[in-house]
Amino acid sequence: MEKRRILFLIALLLLAIQLQAQWEAAFSQFWTVRNYYNPSFAGGTDKIQVSGLYKYQWIGIENAPKHIFLSADMPVEFFGMRHGIGILTYNNSIGNERNSLFAAQYTFKHKIGKGMLSFGIQVGMYELNFDAASIHLTADSTKNNKKTIRSNPVDKKTFNLNAGILWMTKNLYISAAAMNINRPSFYSMPISNVSTNVANDSTFSKISLSYNFMAGCNITLFHPLEIQPMFFAQTGLSDTHLQTVLRVVYNKKYSAGASWNGNNGYSFFAGVNIGDMEIGYAYDLHTSGIGKESGGNHEISVRYCFPIDLFKKEPMPYKSIRLL
Template sequence: MKKIYIQKYYLILIIGLILSFQFEVKAQQRPIFSQYMFNGLVLNPAYAGNQPQLSISFLHRDQWVNVEGAPKTNTLIAHTALKDRPVGLGLLISRDKIGVHDDYSIYGSYAYKLNIGIGTLSLGLQAGFNYMASDFRKLSTIDQNDALFAGSVSRFSPNFGTGAFFSNNTTYAGISIPYLINNKVYKKEDFVSEAKEARYYFVTGGHVFTVSPTLKIKPSALIRVQEGQPMGVDLNTNVFLQEVLNIGLSYRSGDAATLLFELLLNKHLSMGYAYDHTLSQIRNYTDGTHEFMLTYRRSLGKGPCHAYF
């Protein structure tokens, strides 16, 4: 039992250091979502108001189940198109918790839409801030006098980003840099880390194929580039049945294979779930990742509320 406890302690400590401080290792700093293909605003501010509707989603992600101190993320995603104006507005509110660290963020988005004949091109901006608080007093350290893990710290970090998003009835493609400022990650009396937030670059695309009036298939992909890290690729396939049930499979390079579904409960409300089967070495410590989503949509025009992207 003691050996297992020690292994878990060091695992949590290593994860916390990698995700939060970065030191010589650069690692994932922003939350990753599995149902982003239906919440494009988490990747690209130009997605705001993509459909003529109001959309409000709540998403909960429980990453690496059974690993003490593993990331847990709660996110509110809201966006809408403005009637009779080529403008979309969006809002992201999130809390990302890992170990003794809490990261709160609020970002607003603005997208301007241009009709270019073959579809709509949206140009977007987002701005907001992250507030990170770390309480090291909750840690059980080997050296009680280690200044690095004493007391608590907090940091306020404003940021902004931009993106472009093209779409028509069957196809979409986007490119974005949601966070442009490389804020310092950590600063404390007697200790200053040179670690900084890394920029993310996202490229997305997908197409809806109509097989029959009751069956549609949507392959899609995401290229994720983080400064200082190898390029990551997501490959996805979603099958829509009767425009009521969506079943999907995803592969995230070097990280996870995902099974997901979304069920339209009525013309306004849908629920989604995704399970990530971990492929990296941490799979020896966890049963995977669960992600839950609840979405409310209300049409602003004559079109349906449910969208394929």
């Protein structure tokens, strides 16, 4: 009965999808940075988790986007209940212009049967220097018509609010989230009007509300081989990003696989676990859009987990002193 309620809540969220402009990055190894898309993943393990990801998009095109994501999260317990907390920072740069996000996350967890139901919220601050929705490809006449990425300038700091829901068991997770719920607003200035009056020539714009859905499971075929099918959907006004992933893990140390990214192309990835550290690499091959004009994308991810009691002081050994 509880599972039906969870699925019903997720279905309602997905049915409420409105087609909006999409600002969020499409990371190929999304399972390593799930808290970027859904704050309910914060504190999802019993350890402190630090994650980082770097993506170099559209290789060979000048001013191509570069993405950097860093986060840290951990579980906590107070008032006899389980919670999760985390912080993250995300930077998206095009040439010398950069958009930044710094945010804090909180998750409330409730055990249901063999799984854990989590509700998460994220509060953050954007520092915007370009309109990500205005990105387009042009030919630079001053550089022998070299392909160049352009976007409209912005100068604004604005508040950000995300929320999500997650149901997770040992071998399965299903989640849904809404990003930019408050629809942060800003003025976007066309490149041709940079030197003119902002009030008269700028266009009032918003970072539009978007939704995403993630699901995945772990299937043990035979020891030590496991397969992890995953699905990720992210929707926006001009683009709906889909990823269907098949990941194979050997001996819980080596991993590799591929994903189909809808009409956008394919991704191939591999990774290795070294102690408590996981390192991954992915390459994207585009079959449509701006990416088709490029040499693809490179992406590197690093994730490190360490026990929460690492910083706890060990009790001093008791010594009995006898006076002779």
